[in-house]
Structure formats: C-alpha cells, structure tokens
Amino acid sequence: xxxxxxxxxxxxxxxxxxxxxxxxxxxxxxxxxxxxxxxxxxxxxxxxxxxxxxxxxxxxxxxxxxxxxxxxxxxxxxxxxxxxxxxxxxxxxxxxxxxxxxxxxxxxxxxxxxxxxxxxxxxxxxxxxxxxxxxxxxxxxxxxxxxxxxxxxxxxxxxxxxxxxxxxxxxxxxxxxxxxxxxxxxxxxxxxxxxxxxxxxxxxxxxxxxxxxxxxxxxxxxxxxxxxxxxxxxxxxxxxxxxxxxxxxxxxxxxxxxxxxxxxxxxxxxxxxxxxxxxxxxxxxxxxxxxxxxxxxxxxxxxxxxxxxxxxxxxxxxxxxxxxxxxxxxxxxxxxxxxxxxxxxxxxxxxxxxxxxxxxxxxxxxxxxxxxxxxxxxxxxxxxxxxxxxxxxxxxxxxxxxxxxxxxxxxxxxxxxxxxxxxxxxxxxxxxxxxx
Numbered sequence: 489x490x491x492x493x494x495x496x497x498x499x500x501x502x503x504x505x506x507x508x509x510x511x512x513x514x515x516x517x518x519x520x521x522x523x524x525x526x527x528x529x530x531x532x533x534x535x536x537x538x539x540x541x542x543x544x545x546x547x548x549x550x551x552x553x554x555x556x557x558x559x560x561x562x563x564x565x566x567x568x569x570x571x572x573x574x575x576x577x578x579x580x581x582x583x584x585x586x587x588x589x590x591x592x593x594x595x596x597x598x599x600x601x602x603x604x605x606x607x608x609x610x611x612x613x614x615x616x617x618x619x620x621x622x623x624x625x626x627x628x629x630x631x632x633x634x635x636x637x638x639x640x641x642x643x644x645x646x647x648x649x650x651x652x653x654x655x656x657x658x659x660x661x662x663x664x665x666x667x668x669x670x671x672x673x674x675x676x677x678x679x680x681x682x683x684x685x686x687x688x689x690x691x692x693x694x695x696x697x698x699x700x701x702x703x704x705x706x707x708x709x710x711x712x713x714x715x716x717x718x719x720x721x722x723x724x725x726x727x728x729x730x731x732x733x734x735x736x737x738x739x740x741x742x743x744x745x746x747x748x749x750x751x752x753x754x755x756x757x758x759x760x761x762x763x764x765x766x767x768x769x770x771x772x773x774x775x776x777x778x779x780x781x782x783x784x785x786x787x788x789x790x791x792x793x794x795x796x797x798x799x800x801x802x803x804x805x806x807x808x809x810x811x812x813x814x815x816x817x818x819x820x821x822x823x824x825x826x827x828x829x830x831x832x833x834x835x836x837x838x839x840x841x842x843x844x845x846x847x848x849x850x851x852x853x854x855x856x857x858x859x860x861x862x863x864x865x866x867x868x869x870x871x872x873x874x875x876x877x878x879x880x881x882x883x884x885x886x887x888x889x890x891x892x893x894x895x896x897x898x899x900x901x902x903x904x905x906x907x908x909x910x911x912x913x914x915x916x917x918x919x920x921x922x923x924x
Contacts, residue, residue, distance in 0.1 A: 491657070491660045492626065492630075495626060495627070496601070496602060496627065499599065499600060499601045499627075500601075503528075503599060503601065506527075506599060507524065510524060510527075513763070516763040517578055517579070517762065517763050518578075519577075519578025519579070519581065519582065520578055522578070523595070523596055526595045526596040526598065527596050527598055527599055527604070528598055528599065528601075528603075528604045528607075529598045529603065529604035529605065529606070529607030529608045529611070530607065531595065531611050535610065535611050535612075535613070536572075536593075536611060536612050536613060538570055539568060539569055539570040540568070540569050540570070540615045540915075541569065541570045541571070541572050541593075541612055541613065541614045541615055542562055542566065542569050542570070542571050542572070542614065542615065542616055542618065542911075542915065543571075543572045543574065543612065543614035543616065543617045543618065544558070544559060544562075544571060544572070544573050544574070544617075544618045544619075544620070545573075545574045545575075545597055545617065545618070545619040545620060545623055546573065546574070546575060546580060546584070546620045547575060547576045547577065547580060547620070547621075547623055548575065548576060548577040548579060548580040549577070549579050549580050549583045549804075550829070550830060551580065551620040551621055551623075552573070552575065552580045552583045552584050552587065553583060553587070553697075553700060553833075554620060554621070554643060554696050554697045554700065554830075555573075555620055555643075555696070556587055556700060557696060557699040557700055557701070557904040558618075558642070558643075558696055558699075558904050558907060558908065559571060559573065559587075559588065559592065561904050561905070561908045562908060562911075563591060563592075565908055566915055569615070569915065570592075570593060571591075571592040571593065572592065572593045572594070572595070572612055572614060573588065573592045573593065573594045574594070574595055574596060574597040575594070575596060575597065576596065576597060579761075579762060579804065581594060581596070582804065583804070583805065586804075586805050593612075597628075600625040600626065600627045600628055601627060602627050602630075602631055605627055605628055605631045605632075606631060606635070609631065609632070609635050609637060614637055615637075615638075615914060615915070616637070616638045616639075616640065616911065616914045616915065617632055617637055617638065617639040617640065618640050618642050618911070619639065619640070619641055619642065620642055620643055621642075621643050621644060621645055622644070622645060622646075622650070623641070624641070624654075624664060624665065626664045626667075629664055629667035629668065630663075630664075630667060632667075633667050638669040638670075638914050639667070639668055639669055640668065640669055640670045640671070640672065640911065641668045641670075641671045641672065641682075641687075642672045642693075642696070642907060643672065643674060643693075643695065643696045643697075643903070643907075644671050644672060644673045644674065644678060644682060645673070645674050645675075645678045645849070646673075646678045646681040646682050646685070647827070647848045647849055647851060648681070648848065648851075649848050651681040651684070651685070654685050655684075655685065661685050661686055662685065662686030663686065664686070665682060665685040665686040665687040666686040666687060666688050668687060668688075668689075669689070670689045670690075670691070670910070670913075671687045671688075671689065671690040671691070672690075672691055672692075672693040672906075672907055672910065673690055673691065673692050673693065674692075674693070674694060674695045674852060674903075675692060675694075675695075675852040676692055677851070677852065678692075678852070679691070679692050691910065693903045693906045693907050693910070694900060694902060694903035694906065695832070695852075695853060695900065695903055696903045696904055696907065697830055697832040697833070697853075698832055698836075698897060698900040698901045698902075698903060699901050699902070699903055699904040700832065700833060700836065701836070702808040702811070702812070702833065702836050702837050703808055706806065706808035706809040706812065707808060707809070707812045707837065709806070709809040709812070710808065710809035710810065710811065710812025710813040710814075710837075711812060711813070712789075713809065713812075713813040714812070714813045715789075716789065716790065716791050716792050717754055717791075717792050717813065718791060718792065718794070720749075720752045720753055720754050721749055721752070721753040721754070721815050721816075721880040722753065722754045722756060722813060722814050722815050723753060723754075723755060723756070723814060723815060723816045723817070723818065723876055723880065724755075724756045724758065724810055724811065724813070724814035724816070724817040724818065724839070725755065725756070725757045725758065725817075725818045725820060726758050726807065726810060726811070726817050726818065726819055726820055726829065726834065727758060727759075727760040727807075727819065727820040727821060727829040727830075728757065728758065728759050728760060728768075728820035728821070729759075729760050729761075729820055729821045729824065729826050730764065731824050732820055732821070732823050732824055733757065733759070733768050733771055734771070735823050735824075735868075735869040735872075736755070736757065736818070736823075736869070736872075737771075737775065737777070738869040738873075739818075739869040739870075739872040739873040739876065740755050740797075740798075740873075742869070742870060742873035742874075743873045743876050743877055743880075746873065746874075746877045747877055747880075747881060749877075749880050749881055750873075750876070750877050750880065753876075753880060754792070754796070754797065754798070754799065755797065755798045755799070756798075756799045756801055756810055756813065756814060757779075757798055757799070757800055757801060758800075758801030758807070758810055758820075759801075759802075759820075760820055760821065760829065762802070762804060765781075765800070765802035768800060769781065769800055769802070772798060772800065777797050777798050778795050778796050778797045778798070779796060779797065779798035779799065779800050780792070780793075780796050780798075780799055780800070781799075781800045781802050782799060782800065782801050782802050782803045782806070783802050783803060785799070807833060808833060808837055811833060811834045811837035811839045812837050812839070814839055815839075815840075815879070815880060815886060816839070816840050816841075816842060816876060816879050816880065816886065817834045817839045817840070817841055817842070818841075818842045818843065818872060818876075819831045819834065819841060819842070819843040819844075819847075821846070821849075822843040822844035822845070822846050822847050823844035823845075823846070823868070823869065823872070824844075824846060825846045826846060827846060827847070827848050827849030827850075828843060828844070828846060828847035828848070828849050828850050828854065829849075829850075830850065830853075831843060831847075831850060831853060831854060831857060831863065832853055832897060834893070835857060835862050835863075835893035835894065835896050835897040836893075836894070836897040838890045838891075838893055838894045839890070839893065840862065840863070840864075840879060840886055840889035840890055840893060841857060841862060841863040841864070841889075841893065842863065842864045842865075842866060842872060842875050842876065842879070843863060843864075843865060843866070844865070844866060844867070844868075844872070845865065845866075845867050847865075856896065856900070857893070857896055860892050860893075860895070860896035860899075861888065861889060861892040862889060862892040862893035862895075862896045863889075863893075864879075
C-alpha cells in the first residue's frame with residue numbers, strides 16, 4: 489500500500505515534465521503536440537453511448553500491427569460491438585488509422601494516474617480491456633478492477649531480464665500482475681515468469697504476430713522495387729536503432745571488401761523511428777555514401793541508378809514491401825543490447841533472417857527460427873558481414889532459408905483464433921458496460 493501511494497505521488501511530480509517532453513518531442517514529430525488532453529482523460533466529444541465497446545491498447549507501431557489480426561477477427565465475430573483502439577505514440581495512432589480507418593474508434597490512453605484513468609473509463613465505458621504484450625501499469629490495473637472492467641493481458645511476453653527487474657519489487661508486484669482478469673502468454677517460459685510474478689489464470693496462446701499476413705499490395709510493391717533495383721543482390725537492415733547504423737555501415741564495408749557480389753550489393757537501411765530519418769541521412773552524407781531516400785524516389789518504373797549504394801527507407805507502413813524486396817534481412821535492435829525487433833514479418837514474406845546476440849524481447853521466436861533453419865545469429869558487425877557474404881553468394885542456401893522461413897511462420901499460426909475464443913468469456917455473455 490505504501491509503494492502504491494508513493495507511485496501515485498510520483499506521477500503528480502512527473503506529469504508536468506511529461507507535458508514538457510511531449511512538446512519537446514513535437515519539434516521532430518508534430519503528432520506529440522496533438523491531443524494532449526487525452527493523455528489526462530479529457531475529450532472533445534461527449535461520453536460514448538454507442539454499442540458495447542471492446543477496448544484494445546497497443547502502445548506503438550509494433551503492438552498495433554501485432555493487434556491487427558486480433559482486431560480484424562473481433563470485428564468479424566462481434567459486429568454488434570464497437571472497438572476502441574488506444575495508443576501512447578503518434579506513430580502508433582497513425583498506424584491504427586492506416587490499418588483500420590473509421591472501422592474503430594481511437595484515442596490516447598491516459599498516463600497512469602488514477603484521475604485520468606477514471607475519466608477515461610467514464611468516457612468510454614468499455615465492456616472488456618485487452619492490453620498488448622508488456623503494458624503493465626499499476627494504476628490502470630487497479631482502477632479497472634475497481635470499476636469492474638475485465639482487463640486481459642494479451643500476447644504477453646516476459647523476458648528473463650524484465651522478470652528480474654519486476655522481481656525486485658518482491659510481493660509488491662503480485663497484486664499488480666494478479667490484477668489482470670486473465671493473461672494470454674506467448675510461450676510456456678513467458679507464462680511461468682508471469683505466474684511467478686503473481687499473475688492468475690494464465691494460458692499459453694502463442695504469438696499473435698504469426699497471424700499477421702503480409703498485405704498483398706505491399707508484397708507487390710516490394711516486387712516492383714526489386715525489379716527496379718536491377719540484378720545486384722539486396723540486403724535489408726530493418727528497424728535499426730540509435731548506434732546500430734554505424735555498425736551496419738561497417739558490415740557493409742567489410743562485405744564490399746569480401747567479394748564482387750558484396751561490393752555491388754545494395755543496402756536498404758530502414759531506421760526504427762521516423763524522428764531519426766534525417767539523422768541517418770546526415771550520417772550517410774558525412775561518410776559520402778551515395779544514397780537515395782525512399783521519400784524522394786519516384787513511384788514510376790524508373791530503375792534505381794547504378795551508382796546508388798544505399799536506399800534510406802524513410803517511409804512508414806511499408807516494412808512488408810522492404811522485406812519483399814530483399815534477398816536477406818538483418819533485424820535491428822539486436823547488435824546492441826536493445827532486445828531486437830520482430831523477425832516474424834520477415835519470415836512471413838519469405839526473407840532469410842540474420843540477427844545479433846540481443847534478441848531478448850523475442851527470445852522464443854528467434855530460437856524457434858534458428859531451429860527451423862530460417863535464421864542465422866551473429867555476434868558483431870564482422871560476423872554480420874561474413875553471414876551476408878555467404879548468403880548472398882549461395883543461391884541454393886538462400887532459397888532453402890526462404891522456404892524454411894515461410895514454413896516456420898505458417899506452422900506457428902493460430903494464436904488469434906484461440907485468443908478470440910477465450911475473450912468470448914466476456915463478449916459472448918453480453919456483459920453490459922460497467923457502471924460508474
């Protein structure tokens with residue numbers, strides 16, 4: 489109880505700083521300066537009085553895309569319900585708009601303060617809340633329980649590192665994790681760690697990301713890009729993080745020195761965060777690498793100039809196209825201890841995968857991909873260059889990995905259907921929206 493009071497008090501101190509941070513980040517992403525009132529539970533519209541509402545929280549882009557098959561399935565199975573999709577980032581919100589348009593409602597989830605969360609629940613009156621992956625906010629959990637809103641942690645993952653951090657709070661963590669009505673874990677290891685932290689009613693459902701189907705239009709776009717790239721081999725550095733681009737460029741230099749195929753290969757470099765696009769462009773300018781920005785590349789059939797060595801992927805919502813255009817994909821966030829990024833989308837597109845030693849946010853998926861023969865693990869930029877050289881030179885090996893990747897992605901599907909069926913515990917019962 490004391491820790492809970494301290495936590496609430498800290499939010500009163502942090503909240504003004506959070507607004508300053510929003511305004512500061514808005515210099516690069518104007519979306520952070522919009523809808524600030526929603527982050528404190530204030531809305532322009534009157535309280536929602538429509539159909540029973542399923543609330544899905546997906547913090548940013550990755551979670552929103554992972555939620556896509558689940559939301560599509562819920563829209564199909566429960567046409568008498570509305571869906572509210574909440575986010576914490578403007579890129580997540582923009583992704584939700586792109587994927588679902590007016591088929592769902594959307595807003596920001598308030599900061600984890602009791603008053604704003606109560607206003608949020610009073611405004612929307614959801615019948616059930618579905619939070620994606622790792623969104624464990626104490627005041628949100630306690631307030632939902634207080635107001636009678638079932639809250640389900642879905643596609644839940646708990647890495648060994650995150651478990652050690654949470655376990656430091658000892659028994660204080662148990663009412664937090666135990667506050668979820670149900671927990672749907674990605675793997676047995678995730679489920680066991682969540683139970684040790686106090687979660688009740690935990691089931692292993694698998695990973696929703698395996699049910700993400702690459703949009704045919706994106707695959708077709710990637711195929712057109714591949715034709716425009718010409719005959720040279722193409723490798724993709726996907727969702728790179730701060731500090732990784734320099735390592736990727738080191739690997740590129742070593743690859744070029746290793747073989748003629750490597751020297752003539754094309755790098756497609758896609759930073760994870762849009763606010764870093766210009767920063768990475770400046771880096772390429774400084775090292776005098778010939779590059780073209782995706783945003784400046786015409787959408788006609790003009791071939792990519794032969795003297796362009798790098799395509800800077802400064803676009804949103806086109807990752808499936810980037811994977812489809814590549815012969816091999818390196819998964820960012822993994823050469824530095826950042827936890828890695830989603831490799832499943834690459835496998836679903838049939839793209840062989842290489843990743844670094846730090847995939848702790850995707851431990852089960854990455855280990856399974858290695859076992860399936862769909863991926864290779866490297867320890868540093870040098871090993872990345874070596875792996876790329878081998879794969880770009882060996883067409884048969886690359887084709888075998890492509891086949892293994894697609895089979896791996898297909899074999900692990902089904903989490904969406906299992907999750908929708910389990911959510912029927914509340915939705916099929918026709919629960920009314922919770923009372924104030």
